[in-house]
Amino acid sequence: MNNFIFQNTTKTYFGKGCVREYLACLVRNSQVVMLAYGGGSIKKNGVYDEAVRILNEAGKTVVEFPGIMPNPTYAKVLEGAALAKERGVEMILGVGGGSVMDCCKAISMAAVYPGDIWEDFWSKPGIVDFSPLPLGVIVTVAGTGSEMNGGAVITNEEKKIKTGRDYPACNPRFALMDPSYTMTVPRRQMVSGGFDTLSHMMETYFSGPDTENVSDDMAEALMRGVIRDLRAAVRDPGDYTARSNLMWEAAMAENRIIKLGKRCDFQCHLMEHQLGAYINCNHGEGLAVLQPVYYRHICGESPGKFARFAVRVWGIPGEGKTEEGLAKAGVEALAAFIKELGLPSTLRELGLTDENILKEIAGSCSLSSGSYKKMTHEEILDIFRECF
Numbered sequence: 001m002n003n004f005i006f007q008n009t010t011k012t013y014f015g016k017g018c019v020r021e022y023l024a025c026l027v028r029n030s031q032v033v034m035l036a037y038g039g040g041s042i043k044k045n046g047v048y049d050e051a052v053r054i055l056n057e058a059g060k061t062v063v064e065f066p067g068i069m070p071n072p073t074y075a076k077v078l079e080g081a082a083l084a085k086e087r088g089v090e091m092i093l094g095v096g097g098g099s100v101m102d103c104c105k106a107i108s109m110a111a112v113y114p115g116d117i118w119e120d121f122w123s124k125p126g127i128v129d130f131s132p133l134p135l136g137v138i139v140t141v142a143g144t145g146s147e148m149n150g151g152a153v154i155t156n157e158e159k160k161i162k163t164g165r166d167y168p169a170c171n172p173r174f175a176l177m178d179p180s181y182t183m184t185v186p187r188r189q190m191v192s193g194g195f196d197t198l199s200h201m202m203e204t205y206f207s208g209p210d211t212e213n214v215s216d217d218m219a220e221a222l223m224r225g226v227i228r229d230l231r232a233a234v235r236d237p238g239d240y241t242a243r244s245n246l247m248w249e250a251a252m253a254e255n256r257i258i259k260l261g262k263r264c265d266f267q268c269h270l271m272e273h274q275l276g277a278y279i280n281c282n283h284g285e286g287l288a289v290l291q292p293v294y295y296r297h298i299c300g301e302s303p304g305k306f307a308r309f310a311v312r313v314w315g316i317p318g319e320g321k322t323e324e325g326l327a328k329a330g331v332e333a334l335a336a337f338i339k340e341l342g343l344p345s346t347l348r349e350l351g352l353t354d355e356n357i358l359k360e361i362a363g364s365c366s367l368s369s370g371s372y373k374k375m376t377h378e379e380i381l382d383i384f385r386e387c388f
Contacts, residue, residue, distance in 0.1 A: 068103045160364065205305075268290050286350060288338045
């Protein structure tokens, strides 16, 4: 394995009733709490009422910041930061899925930083030598794993750039994870979130080193788990075991554990981010369209790893097959799983109607240094066209 340093500062409280049991004591040192959330679903499923009741009973001043959208924008970040400054917010409590958590991380920086956080921290990597506002999260959607890292993906609508950075200083102080909160998530959102989790694991797994290592061993087990648990949750949306597994698998995919000693790829994420910047598509669905086509392009560069994926993750027998044949079989098993889940497989299904814009989107994509194959903007354009 490659050298690494590991630390994760997020304290996680997992299981039924964890919000009722722990939230009050977790906010005890902050008087003014910003309650940030998305489109209002938490008001329908009771999560909002529970959080507000606990905060009110603890004597906190609650500053509400609703309306955080999927693919959160830099404008929304600045709006939240202005409100936090105006009301003297001492802690942010993000309630929702990855978009809410990502937006809150950026707000936690922008509320205290005197400069332009986009220019200094998102358009290029920066050094966070200040303390962002403390952040805690209540997770209501499993998928991104944003609850246990400092990563935040933000869209600058003006520049048509969607990009993510991971700053450990932005790690939530705590994450409250009650799987029962995910039970009311619509099937489409549950499935796309689960596929995002699987995608995070594959982006890490399909990168060097490829010698036997602990991180890959864990990733294989986790990928098998996501496949099993997504199938179970589709069969029975009320399956608590499947839902709780999916929630923890999402966190394990992105709490840096399986990334230790790995280069990581994430080229497919970089491509999907730019699609999202232009057409505002669902993130997990965008990955489902791109991932099989991307892997068909790169599996020949490391057929041994893709063959291992076929055997160890999908259970494809290796007898009588060449390494290259197994590698391709593993990619096609992934494509078949995407269809089984009812996820889209073309860009048209994501709402992209103008094929001519693909060249502009491809040209705006960043290139990953972790890919098995050195990608070019021309090949990315080829992938987009094959997906169209």
